[in-house]
Amino acid sequence: MKRPVRSVDKPEQNAPRADRPPRAGFVLVVDGHFKSEFDTLEAAESSGRKMKSAYPMLQIEIYDAVTKVRTLLS
Template sequence: MAIVSRELPASGYAVQIDGRLKAEFATRDGARTGAEELKKRFPMLKIRIYDAQTQTREDVELS
């Protein structure tokens, strides 16, 4: 069985779903829009946005 490891991006933003990186974005707005759309469709998932510049993660919650 092959092990797939995605490294954290060096720049931009990434959407993390249940602890796994799924998509990368150049802008925060793009990452937020994508993450919110996923959260609306799948509210049971833990979705976070990773900011490569500050190396922080932000949880995405529906309002």
């Protein structure tokens, strides 16, 4: 059984890509890698603080896709 060939010119619209930052919303950046996307800053901060309390050694940032600014969660 052959797999369908996907074109690079027409990527799937719903598939998130790890090598491209999102264009809207807020994203948790864990040790330099994009992880979870959120609609609001409060939801991203809440999730980041839960992760930071469970794993204090991680460097967690919140990326604002509109302004393209990363804020370190302390």
